[in-house]
Amino acid sequence: MTRQTIRVGIIGTGRISDLHAIEYIQNPFSQITALCDQDLNLAKARAEKWGCLDAAVTNDCEDILARDDVDLVELLLPHNLHLPIALKAIKAEKIVSLQKPMCINLEEADxxxxxxxxxxxxxxxxxxxxxxxxxxxxxxxxxxxxxxxPLSIRIKSNSGKGKTAWEIPKSADAWRQDKETSGGGPLVFDDGHHKFALAWYFMGNPEEVHSFIHHTQRQDGGFLDAPSLISFRFRNGKIGNLEVVYSPELEISGYYYAQDDRVEITGTHGIIWINGGHGRIGETPPLVLYSKSNITEYRDVAMGWEQSFIQSTRHFLNVLKDGGEPMLTARQGRQVLKFALAAEESAHKGQSIRLQEELS
Ligand SMILES: NC(=O)c1ccc[n+]([C@@H]2O[C@H](COP(=O)([O-])OP(=O)(O)OC[C@H]3O[C@@H](n4cnc5c(N)ncnc54)[C@H](O)[C@@H]3O)[C@@H](O)[C@H]2O)c1
Structure with a gap:
């Protein structure tokens, strides 16, 4: 290990941690030196699965924050723990990578x-x-x-079932069912963060958000916040929407969540379709461009969902090595959180939410 190596402690070794570990293990610039989960056996099992046999394993995040051989902490925790544990990590002068959403309301975000x-x-x-x-x-x-x-963005998210999909631990669903621990609904707020991040990334901050959010009871008694429709207006009259549908019998292929996500962006002289996110419906090409009367299919673009984690982690490691701004910064994380919270608030109040005054 060179002095340049970033030594990583992962706090929360639940469902999503497998995808965070990939790049930290394969990148020569990083090494996982510590794992923490309140379920010690789970943390031990992850250490073994990832081949991190020399890593320290603990069930107390304070142990990780006190360690000299941890430079960076990756926080993969229920949303209500994001603020308190991130604040402790910052106080301990660790580099922090905090899973979305950064926290559960704007007061915490500030x-x-x-x-x-x-x-x-x-x-x-x-x-x-x-x-x-x-x-x-x-x-x-x-x-x-x-x-x-770009003039408009349309995002469609279909949830269904999948023969090859991940098994989701009941505990990972339980905190998502409770607004106190999750901050909002499982599909529109929690997963929706990704969709609002996409809309923000391509179109900028929204000026107005309007939502219909319905609830569907699942067979196991839990709920999903679908079907839902969220529409948004950006600067200069640009528009967008997110449609979320849960179809219990819809077969979706993929190794992770049984969900397919598609994006269509229309510009002044062309259209781009992005097909596939978590999982896939059919064998559509990952990207299609319509421009100047021609359709171009981009079939050689990697579309495994794990790639999004690998690239996001690699980006941060490159920032740490070469300098620059991480994506998302805390302020950008707040902007996306605000977008997601506006969708919840609009449905709750039955009216559109104007965000314009905070754009300057
Ligand atoms: N980027 C994505 O696409 C994506 C996908 C899934 C989850 N996530 C995010 O990842 C985070 C974790 O989600 P998950 O699905 O892995 O949830 P999870 O419930 O499977 O994992 C959370 C883990 O945190 C542990 N934990 C809880 N309190 C703790 C504490 N005080 N100290 C140590 N460990 C503690 C739990 O035991 C559990 O193993 C959330 O922020 C979620 O939104 C992101």
């Missing part, structure tokens, strides 16, 4: 932005969808002018 910006160490809100290779390619094409000026 505390976190202030602490992160006062910290001598970098802080990142981990959002992976903007690092999914088809999304990165779409952004590059749009920045090159492939569709002209």
């Amino acid at each position: 505390q976190l932005v202030a602490a992160a910006e006062a910290s001598p160490k970098p802080f990142k809100v981990f959002e992976n969808f903007i690092f999914h290779p088809p999304v990165m390619k779409a952004k590059a094409l749009i920045d090159e002018g492939a569709i002209g000026e």
